Amino acid sequence: MLEVEGIHTYYGLSHILFDVSLKVSRGEIACLLGRNGAGKSTTMKSIMGLTPPRQGTISFKGKSVMGKKPYQLARLGIGYVPDDRRVFADLTVGDNLEISERRSGDSATWTKESVYDFFEALGHIDHRKAGLLSGGEQQMLTIARALMTNPEFLLLDEPTEGLAPMVVKTLEEQIGKLKDRGLTVLLAEQNQKVALNLSDQGYVIDRGMIRYHGSIDDLRDNEEVRKKYLLV
Numbered sequence: 120m121l122e123v124e125g126i127h128t129y130y131g132l133s134h135i136l137f138d139v140s141l142k143v144s145r146g147e148i149a150c151l152l153g154r155n156g157a158g159k160s161t162t163m164k165s166i167m168g169l170t171p172p173r174q175g176t177i178s179f180k181g182k183s184v185m186g187k188k189p190y191q192l193a194r195l196g197i198g199y200v201p202d203d204r205r206v207f208a209d210l211t212v213g214d215n216l217e218i219s220e221r222r223s224g225d226s227a228t229w230t231k232e233s234v235y236d237f238f239e240a241l242g243h244i245d246h247r248k249a250g251l252l253s254g255g256e257q258q259m260l261t262i263a264r265a266l267m268t269n270p271e272f273l274l275l276d277e278p279t280e281g282l283a284p285m286v287v288k289t290l291e292e293q294i295g296k297l298k299d300r301g302l303t304v305l306l307a308e309q310n311q312k313v314a315l316n317l318s319d320q321g322y323v324i325d326r327g328m329i330r331y332h333g334s335i336d337d338l339r340d341n342e343e344v345r346k347k348y349l350l351v
Protein backbone atom coordinates (compact mmCIF):
# COMPACT_ATOMS: atom_id res chain seq x y z
CA MET A 120 0.00 0.00 0.00
CA LEU A 121 2.87 2.35 0.89
CA GLU A 122 6.22 2.07 -0.81
CA VAL A 123 9.19 4.20 0.09
CA GLU A 124 12.22 3.68 -2.10
CA GLY A 125 15.68 5.03 -1.52
CA ILE A 126 14.76 8.39 -0.04
CA HIS A 127 17.29 10.97 1.09
CA THR A 128 15.98 13.78 3.27
CA TYR A 129 17.75 16.91 4.49
CA TYR A 130 17.14 19.72 6.95
CA GLY A 131 18.94 22.52 5.16
CA LEU A 132 22.45 21.23 4.67
CA SER A 133 22.12 18.38 7.17
CA HIS A 134 21.69 15.06 5.45
CA ILE A 135 19.36 13.07 7.74
CA LEU A 136 17.90 10.08 5.85
CA PHE A 137 20.16 7.91 3.72
CA ASP A 138 18.57 5.64 1.15
CA VAL A 139 15.60 4.73 3.34
CA SER A 140 13.27 2.13 1.83
CA LEU A 141 10.26 0.45 3.37
CA LYS A 142 7.02 -1.18 2.31
CA VAL A 143 3.76 -1.50 4.18
CA SER A 144 1.10 -3.83 2.81
CA ARG A 145 -2.61 -3.21 3.16
CA GLY A 146 -4.04 -4.40 6.47
CA GLU A 147 -0.80 -4.72 8.39
CA ILE A 148 1.00 -2.85 11.10
CA ALA A 149 4.65 -2.18 10.37
CA CYS A 150 6.90 -0.61 12.96
CA LEU A 151 9.86 1.68 12.55
CA LEU A 152 12.00 1.20 15.61
CA GLY A 153 14.96 3.30 16.59
CA ARG A 154 16.57 5.32 19.32
CA ASN A 155 16.00 8.99 19.89
CA GLY A 156 17.38 10.93 16.91
CA ALA A 157 17.55 7.88 14.64
CA GLY A 158 15.32 9.41 11.96
CA LYS A 159 11.86 8.01 12.72
CA SER A 160 10.00 11.32 12.73
CA THR A 161 11.87 12.53 9.68
CA THR A 162 10.77 9.39 7.84
CA MET A 163 7.15 10.03 8.85
CA LYS A 164 7.41 13.68 7.79
CA SER A 165 8.99 12.69 4.50
CA ILE A 166 6.05 10.40 3.75
CA MET A 167 3.58 13.12 4.74
CA GLY A 168 5.21 15.71 2.47
CA LEU A 169 6.39 17.88 5.37
CA THR A 170 10.09 17.37 4.68
CA PRO A 171 10.07 16.33 1.01
CA PRO A 172 12.95 13.99 0.18
CA ARG A 173 15.51 15.23 -2.33
CA GLN A 174 16.00 11.80 -3.84
CA GLY A 175 14.04 8.58 -4.03
CA THR A 176 10.38 7.83 -4.53
CA ILE A 177 7.28 7.36 -2.42
CA SER A 178 4.13 5.76 -3.72
CA PHE A 179 0.78 5.18 -2.11
CA LYS A 180 -1.79 2.73 -3.47
CA GLY A 181 0.40 2.23 -6.52
CA LYS A 182 0.76 5.89 -7.49
CA SER A 183 3.66 8.21 -6.93
CA VAL A 184 2.93 10.86 -4.32
CA MET A 185 6.20 12.74 -4.75
CA GLY A 186 5.75 16.49 -4.51
CA LYS A 187 2.28 16.24 -2.97
CA LYS A 188 1.40 18.58 -0.14
CA PRO A 189 0.31 17.31 3.27
CA TYR A 190 -3.36 18.22 2.67
CA GLN A 191 -3.32 16.33 -0.63
CA LEU A 192 -1.91 13.25 1.08
CA ALA A 193 -4.62 13.55 3.71
CA ARG A 194 -7.22 13.57 0.92
CA LEU A 195 -5.67 10.49 -0.59
CA GLY A 196 -6.25 8.69 2.71
CA ILE A 197 -3.13 9.12 4.81
CA GLY A 198 -3.73 10.13 8.43
CA TYR A 199 -0.82 11.54 10.39
CA VAL A 200 -0.47 11.62 14.16
CA PRO A 201 2.67 13.65 14.93
CA ASP A 202 4.73 13.12 18.04
CA ASP A 203 3.82 16.42 19.68
CA ARG A 204 0.20 15.62 20.63
CA ARG A 205 -0.85 19.10 19.75
CA VAL A 206 -4.55 19.63 20.40
CA PHE A 207 -6.62 22.80 20.24
CA ALA A 208 -6.27 23.50 23.94
CA ASP A 209 -9.13 26.02 24.21
CA LEU A 210 -11.61 23.84 22.35
CA THR A 211 -13.55 20.98 23.87
CA VAL A 212 -12.79 17.39 23.02
CA GLY A 213 -15.91 17.28 20.85
CA ASP A 214 -14.97 20.44 18.96
CA ASN A 215 -11.45 19.14 18.40
CA LEU A 216 -13.01 16.15 16.68
CA GLU A 217 -15.63 18.03 14.67
CA ILE A 218 -13.09 20.47 13.32
CA SER A 219 -11.17 17.55 11.77
CA GLU A 220 -14.12 15.77 10.21
CA ARG A 221 -13.80 14.84 6.58
CA ARG A 222 -16.35 12.51 5.07
CA SER A 223 -15.00 9.99 2.64
CA GLY A 224 -18.33 8.91 1.22
CA ASP A 225 -18.03 5.18 1.81
CA SER A 226 -19.83 3.27 4.52
CA ALA A 227 -16.94 2.59 6.84
CA THR A 228 -16.66 6.24 7.81
CA TRP A 229 -15.74 7.43 11.25
CA THR A 230 -18.02 9.91 12.94
CA LYS A 231 -17.81 11.53 16.35
CA GLU A 232 -20.18 8.84 17.64
CA SER A 233 -18.17 5.92 16.31
CA VAL A 234 -14.95 7.50 17.56
CA TYR A 235 -16.51 7.72 21.04
CA ASP A 236 -17.55 4.09 20.78
CA PHE A 237 -13.98 3.27 20.01
CA PHE A 238 -12.30 5.55 22.58
CA GLU A 239 -14.89 5.33 25.34
CA ALA A 240 -12.78 7.45 27.67
CA LEU A 241 -13.12 10.38 25.27
CA GLY A 242 -16.88 10.06 25.09
CA HIS A 243 -17.06 10.73 28.81
CA ILE A 244 -15.19 14.03 28.49
CA ASP A 245 -16.78 15.41 25.32
CA HIS A 246 -17.26 18.84 26.92
CA ARG A 247 -13.87 19.16 28.58
CA LYS A 248 -11.31 21.64 27.23
CA ALA A 249 -8.60 19.67 25.48
CA GLY A 250 -5.88 21.65 27.26
CA LEU A 251 -6.98 20.09 30.54
CA LEU A 252 -6.60 16.47 29.44
CA SER A 253 -3.99 14.06 30.74
CA GLY A 254 -1.17 12.96 28.44
CA GLY A 255 -2.94 9.69 27.66
CA GLU A 256 -6.22 11.43 26.89
CA GLN A 257 -4.47 13.92 24.64
CA GLN A 258 -2.82 11.09 22.75
CA MET A 259 -6.19 9.37 22.30
CA LEU A 260 -7.61 12.67 21.08
CA THR A 261 -4.87 13.17 18.50
CA ILE A 262 -5.44 9.66 17.17
CA ALA A 263 -9.20 10.18 17.26
CA ARG A 264 -8.79 13.39 15.32
CA ALA A 265 -6.83 11.61 12.64
CA LEU A 266 -9.61 9.00 12.43
CA MET A 267 -12.13 11.78 11.79
CA THR A 268 -10.38 12.38 8.47
CA ASN A 269 -11.32 8.79 7.57
CA PRO A 270 -7.88 7.59 6.58
CA GLU A 271 -7.02 4.20 5.12
CA PHE A 272 -3.47 4.48 6.27
CA LEU A 273 -2.19 5.88 9.55
CA LEU A 274 1.25 7.24 10.43
CA LEU A 275 1.60 7.04 14.21
CA ASP A 276 4.67 8.77 15.60
CA GLU A 277 5.63 7.45 19.05
CA PRO A 278 2.12 7.33 20.46
CA THR A 279 3.19 5.81 23.79
CA GLU A 280 6.12 8.11 24.56
CA GLY A 281 6.12 9.42 28.11
CA LEU A 282 2.89 7.73 29.15
CA ALA A 283 2.36 5.63 32.27
CA PRO A 284 2.49 1.83 31.77
CA MET A 285 -1.26 1.39 32.31
CA VAL A 286 -2.04 4.02 29.70
CA VAL A 287 0.48 2.49 27.32
CA LYS A 288 -1.29 -0.85 27.66
CA THR A 289 -4.68 0.69 26.84
CA LEU A 290 -3.32 2.54 23.83
CA GLU A 291 -1.58 -0.57 22.62
CA GLU A 292 -4.87 -2.48 22.68
CA GLN A 293 -6.61 0.28 20.82
CA ILE A 294 -3.97 0.53 18.12
CA GLY A 295 -4.34 -3.23 17.64
CA LYS A 296 -8.08 -2.73 17.16
CA LEU A 297 -7.46 -0.13 14.46
CA LYS A 298 -5.98 -2.90 12.40
CA ASP A 299 -9.14 -4.96 12.96
CA ARG A 300 -11.09 -1.97 11.61
CA GLY A 301 -9.17 -2.25 8.35
CA LEU A 302 -6.55 0.43 8.87
CA THR A 303 -2.98 -0.01 7.73
CA VAL A 304 -0.45 1.47 10.13
CA LEU A 305 3.16 2.58 10.16
CA LEU A 306 4.12 2.92 13.81
CA ALA A 307 7.30 4.72 14.88
CA GLU A 308 8.41 3.60 18.32
CA GLN A 309 11.29 3.56 20.74
CA ASN A 310 9.26 1.22 22.90
CA GLN A 311 10.20 -2.23 21.65
CA LYS A 312 7.62 -4.01 23.71
CA VAL A 313 4.67 -2.15 22.22
CA ALA A 314 6.02 -2.41 18.69
CA LEU A 315 6.81 -6.11 18.95
CA ASN A 316 3.37 -6.85 20.40
CA LEU A 317 1.50 -4.98 17.70
CA SER A 318 3.38 -5.30 14.47
CA ASP A 319 3.50 -7.77 11.61
CA GLN A 320 6.90 -6.63 10.38
CA GLY A 321 9.62 -4.43 11.70
CA TYR A 322 12.20 -1.99 10.41
CA VAL A 323 15.09 -0.78 12.54
CA ILE A 324 16.52 2.64 11.79
CA ASP A 325 19.75 4.10 13.12
CA ARG A 326 21.55 7.31 12.08
CA GLY A 327 19.16 7.75 9.19
CA MET A 328 19.68 4.30 7.70
CA ILE A 329 17.53 1.20 7.76
CA ARG A 330 19.70 -1.37 9.52
CA TYR A 331 17.30 -4.28 9.67
CA HIS A 332 14.05 -5.45 8.17
CA GLY A 333 12.20 -8.65 8.89
CA SER A 334 9.09 -10.28 10.23
CA ILE A 335 8.27 -9.34 13.78
CA ASP A 336 9.12 -12.84 15.00
CA ASP A 337 12.56 -12.63 13.41
CA LEU A 338 13.14 -9.24 14.97
CA ARG A 339 12.03 -10.50 18.38
CA ASP A 340 14.50 -13.37 18.10
CA ASN A 341 17.32 -11.16 16.87
CA GLU A 342 18.83 -10.01 20.13
CA GLU A 343 21.97 -8.80 18.41
CA VAL A 344 20.14 -6.24 16.29
CA ARG A 345 17.95 -5.15 19.16
CA LYS A 346 20.96 -4.68 21.44
CA LYS A 347 22.96 -2.83 18.87
CA TYR A 348 20.36 -0.36 17.64
CA LEU A 349 17.62 -0.15 20.24
CA LEU A 350 17.27 0.72 23.87
CA VAL A 351 17.59 -2.21 26.18
Ligand SMILES: Nc1ncnc2c1ncn2[C@@H]1O[C@H](COP(=O)(O)OP(=O)(O)O)[C@@H](O)[C@H]1O
Nearest residue numbers: 130133135153154155156157158159160161162
Ligand atom coordinates in the same frame (compact mmCIF):
# COMPACT_ATOMS: atom_id res chain seq x y z
N1 LIG B 1 14.04 20.61 12.25
C1 LIG B 1 15.25 20.03 12.29
N2 LIG B 1 16.34 20.68 11.86
C2 LIG B 1 17.56 20.12 11.87
N3 LIG B 1 17.80 18.87 12.30
C3 LIG B 1 16.75 18.16 12.74
C4 LIG B 1 15.43 18.70 12.77
N4 LIG B 1 14.59 17.76 13.26
C5 LIG B 1 15.36 16.68 13.53
N5 LIG B 1 16.65 16.92 13.22
C6 LIG B 1 17.77 15.98 13.35
O1 LIG B 1 17.48 14.86 12.51
C7 LIG B 1 17.88 13.66 13.13
C8 LIG B 1 16.70 12.69 13.16
O2 LIG B 1 15.69 13.25 13.97
P1 LIG B 1 14.25 12.57 14.11
O3 LIG B 1 13.78 12.16 12.77
O4 LIG B 1 13.41 13.52 14.88
O5 LIG B 1 14.59 11.28 14.97
P2 LIG B 1 13.60 10.35 15.86
O6 LIG B 1 12.22 10.69 15.53
O7 LIG B 1 14.01 8.97 15.51
O8 LIG B 1 13.94 10.68 17.30
C9 LIG B 1 18.42 14.02 14.50
O9 LIG B 1 19.83 14.08 14.43
C10 LIG B 1 17.85 15.40 14.74
O10 LIG B 1 18.71 16.14 15.55
Ligand SMILES: [Mg+2]
Nearest residue numbers: 159160202277
Ligand atom coordinates in the same frame (compact mmCIF):
# COMPACT_ATOMS: atom_id res chain seq x y z
MG1 LIG C 1 10.64 11.27 16.71
